[in-house]
Amino acid sequence: MSRPRLLLALAASPLLLLAACGGGDAGGSSDASAAGTVHVSLTDDGCTAEPSSVPAGSTTFEVVNDGAGAVTEAELVNAGGRIVGERENLTPGLSASFSLDLEAGDYTVQCPNAATESSPFTVTGASATPSTTASATGDPLFAAATRGYQDYVRAQVADLVTATGAFAAAVEAGDVERAKALYGPARAPYERVEPVAESFGDLDPLIDARVADVEDPATWGGFHRIEQALWVDGTTAGMTPVARELVAHVAELDELVATTTYQPADLANGASALLDEVAASKVTGEEEAYSHLDLLDFAANVEGARRAFDLLTPALQVTDPELVADLTTRFDAVTASLAPYRQGESYVSYTTLSPEQVRMLATGVDALAEPLSTVSGKVVGAASR
Secondary structure: OOOOOOOOOOOOOOOOOOOOOOOOOOOOOHHHHOOOEEEEEOOOOEEEEEOEEEEOEEEEEEEEEEEOOOOEEEEEOOOOOEEEEEEEOOOOOOOEEEEEEOOEEEEEOOOOOOOEEEEEEEEOOOOOOOOOOOOOOOOOOHHHHHHHHHHHHHHHHHHHHHHHHHHHHHHHOHHHHHHHHHHHHHHHHHHHHHHHOOOOOHHHHHHHHOOOOOOOHHHHOOOOHHHEEEEEEEOOOOOOOHHHHHHHHHHHHHHHHHOOOOOOHHHHHHHHHHHHHHHHHHOOOOOOOOOOOOHHHHHHHHHHHHHHHHHHHHHHHHHOOOHHHHHHHHHHHHHHHHHHHEEOOEOHHHOOOOHHHHHHHHHHHHHHHHOOOOOHHHHHHHOOO
């Protein structure tokens, strides 16, 4: 999840998700070579984009941490305040790249925790013309993919609204055991579409922040605040206001996704972002620090990534069938690696895993993440032809 910031006004422009991988060079595909390239350098003083202005259309961003200790993330934010893309978890020396279609307008490049956190970035030219976005080319395969993803996100958030309402009701009723039983079912739909929630400024931290993510623990709310009360304190005392706020924030997310549309690159970058979520906090056991339901989140992240990839598969099959076959095999392998840990409708506690079992799960995720990161280049490359 993204670092909290002051709440920003949200625009109604199409969402442009960037993969949030934090591994070594996630390198985009060579298909992005026809696109413009922007280099973003992370330092403790700030982050600079070279060039700071590009024409609308296909763009590849290359992000590198040039020795910054406090700064590990770069974000692209539009004039309405929406995070349209980010790269997270880049420790000193690491780099990553992503490709996307940019619409004309004023943006900022933000690097949380830097001495200067924001710098201007401009995209010139016409907005959303048939020559600049893959979704506007009229390709029926890409059009079907974006419509399918829109339906998928809306359905998952609708499930989230229902499950969170039931969970919150148990919390308000003081029923600790029922609240524990309903916690996992509420988490899964959120984890399947988490990158979408992350794009809406402070909404993701309000729903999903861990205590280490907030500057003042007294202001901490959301799922994980209630998780701590249930599993550590064994009580729901004082959690009614937190539960009600959680319901309200989830309802806000439901309203936002009802009018959000997507580009093909969003699906590719969102899938990569979900794999990064697995690597950064699920396979390490950091996400569900009190309930230890990390494998449930792990599976949901993979399911969300797989859905985005499956929707893009018909279009990708035309341009790169070998990549489709490779990714299909790798997705199947990660899913199979989770199967032994399935327990009813959920998964075993993360605490029961041995270091070797964790290593094997992580190896499978890494093997999938690298080729998956090339998909956005394939998609954006299609827009350049």
